[in-house]
Amino acid sequence: MKLLDLTLREGEQRPGVEYTVDQKVDAAHELDRLGADFVQIGFPVAGERTRKVCKRLDIEADVTGLARAIPSDVAAALDAGVDVVDLFAPASDAQLDAVLGASRESMIKSVQEAAKLAREGGADVHFTAMDGFRTCPAHLDDLFAAVDADWYTVADTVGSRTPAGVERLLGALDTDLGSIGVHFHDDIGVGTANALAAGRAGAGKVDVSIGGIGERAGNTATEEFVAAAAVGGEPIDLAVDESSLLPVANRVLDALDEDVEPTKPLLGAEVFSHESGLHTAAMLDEPSTFEPFDPVRFGGKRRLLFGVSTGAGAARKLLERAGREPTDDRVEALLARLGDLDEEIGVDEAIAVADDVNG
Numbered sequence: 001m002k003l004l005d006l007t008l009r010e011g012e013q014r015p016g017v018e019y020t021v022d023q024k025v026d027a028a029h030e031l032d033r034l035g036a037d038f039v040q041i042g043f044p045v046a047g048e049r050t051r052k053v054c055k056r057l058d059i060e061a062d063v064t065g066l067a068r069a070i071p072s073d074v075a076a077a078l079d080a081g082v083d084v085v086d087l088f089a090p091a092s093d094a095q096l097d098a099v100l101g102a103s104r105e106s107m108i109k110s111v112q113e114a115a116k117l118a119r120e121g122g123a124d125v126h127f128t129a130m131d132g133f134r135t136c137p138a139h140l141d142d143l144f145a146a147v148d149a150d151w152y153t154v155a156d157t158v159g160s161r162t163p164a165g166v167e168r169l170l171g172a173l174d175t176d177l178g179s180i181g182v183h184f185h186d187d188i189g190v191g192t193a194n195a196l197a198a199g200r201a202g203a204g205k206v207d208v209s210i211g212g213i214g215e216r217a218g219n220t221a222t223e224e225f226v227a228a229a230a231v232g233g234e235p236i237d238l239a240v241d242e243s244s245l246l247p248v249a250n251r252v253l254d255a256l257d258e259d260v261e262p263t264k265p266l267l268g269a270e271v272f273s274h275e276s277g278l279h280t281a282a283m284l285d286e287p288s289t290f291e292p293f294d295p296v297r298f299g300g301k302r303r304l305l306f307g308v309s310t311g312a313g314a315a316r317k318l319l320e321r322a323g324r325e326p327t328d329d330r331v332e333a334l335l336a337r338l339g340d341l342d343e344e345i346g347v348d349e350a351i352a353v354a355d356d357v358n359g
Contacts, residue, residue: 001236002151002205004038004126004181005031005222007252008053009066010214012042019256024053026255031210032059034222034248035240038126038205040064040086045076054080064126069107069114078121084150085118087111091129091143095157099130104139108146115148128153128183133161137172144175151181151205156194159187159217163197170201181205184220186212191220192228199229199236210252211260211267223249223266223298231293246299266298275305275344281313284321284347305344310335315354321347322355333357 008024011017019027028039041057042050044065057063065082067073069089077085089111090099100107115125127147132140132154144152152175156166161184170177182198182205184191195206212221226245229236249267253260262270272295274280282289283304295302306314315334316326324330334357338350345353 001199001203001238002037002181003035003222003238003240004040004064004205004207005036005061006040006183006207006209006219007031007211007213007222007256009040009042010209010219011256011258013215014213021049021052021056023256024049025056027210027252028053028057028059028061028063030248030252030255032061033241034244035238036061036222037239038062038064038084040066041082042066044080044082045073051076051080054082062124067114067118069110071114071117074114074117074121078118078123082123084124084126085114085121086126086128087114087118087149088128088130088155090131091135091140092131094134095131104143108143111143111147119148125149126151126153126181128155128181130155131157133165133169134158137169137174141174144179150179152179153181153183153205153207155183156185157183159185159191161194162188162190163193166194166197167201170198170203177202178204181207183207185214186217186219186221189217191218192224195220195225196228196232196234196236199234210249211258211264213256213258221265227266227293227298230297242297243299246295248299266300272300273303273305275307275309278311278313280304280306281311281317284314284317304347306338306347306350307341307344308339309344310338310350318350318354319357321351324354324357330354330357 031039039061041053044050062083064084064086065077066086067077069087089107090096118125127149133156180203182203184194208222209219210222212218260267262268279290312331315331319326334354337353
């Protein structure tokens with residue numbers, strides 16, 4: 001399954017967010033190291049910054065630029081030098097009326113002409129059907145059959161679909177699912193689950209964003225999708241370097257000056273940290289007792305913390321690690337030392353304290 005990274009474009013669609021050219025270039029190179037197949041850098045017609053970014057990129061991934069199905073947008077994308085012109089147009093009845101104020105036939109003709117211009121300009125073509133998951137499957141089939149594109153993306157523009165709904169719509173399409181991409185928003189918290197459902201159904205491409213950053217509640221998070229597909233044994237093949245997933249994600253977010261909540265799945269500082277006495281005692285022997293996977297698999301690192309919450313079981317194991325017999329007196333002395341600390345300490349420091357206790 002191909003990954004199209006949206007971080008640089010969707011991230012800027014949030015109120016008050018604007019990345020510099022340097023930030024986008026640095027982030028795009030990190031995304032390329034991870035193994036993203038496509039990197040969407042923005043909306044070239046909107047300004048010079050996106051064109052400057054494209055000119056400075058030297059990456060293996062195909063660079064895509066978003067464009068409405070109108071000649072000026074396509075021309076701006078071609079002028080920027082993108083590899084792919086990513087066209088989009090409303091597909092649902094509601095959006096055709098409210099956004100375009102045009103008929104379905106008129107929309108299809110506009111997309112056909114825009115795709116032809118992009119091809120003539122030497123670019124590949126992707127086409128995204130806005131609000132596609134609220135569009136009649138037959139209308140989508142007709143639309144995709146009429147447009148000359150390399151990929152056809154069905155977008156859950158308003159973030160209202162669930163995995164069951166995703167599978168129903170994709171299963172109703174006559175279009176080859178290997179040429180279908182999907183685009184989800186996380187408004188009801190199922191962006192990753194929807195992407196996994198699409199992968200199981202046979203979709204060939206998914207739009208993702210580091211940290212899930214994007215408009216409103218964000219998009220399918222790259223790190224969540226990659227890790228869930230791997231850990232869950234999903235029938236989804238990804239050309240991604242798993243071991244660099246979290247380091248790359250963190251470097252991208254650092255480059256973009258994006259904050260990360262401490263409990264953010266996979267990326268938060270507390271996600272691989274354990275302090276509970278019961279948990280740390282068990283994990284000193286067998287980490288999998290309270291972990292869904294070894295964080296090292298994705299370039300992460302677990303933290304076992306010891307302090308006032310440490311129990312007798314963990315204290316005994318720390319003493320054993322230090323080569324000391326875990327007598328009751330030593331256990332009590334170690335717990336007292338740990339309880340007096342101003343802040344929690346890691347395993348190595350805790351073992352050093354255990355080695356230093358009297359008794």
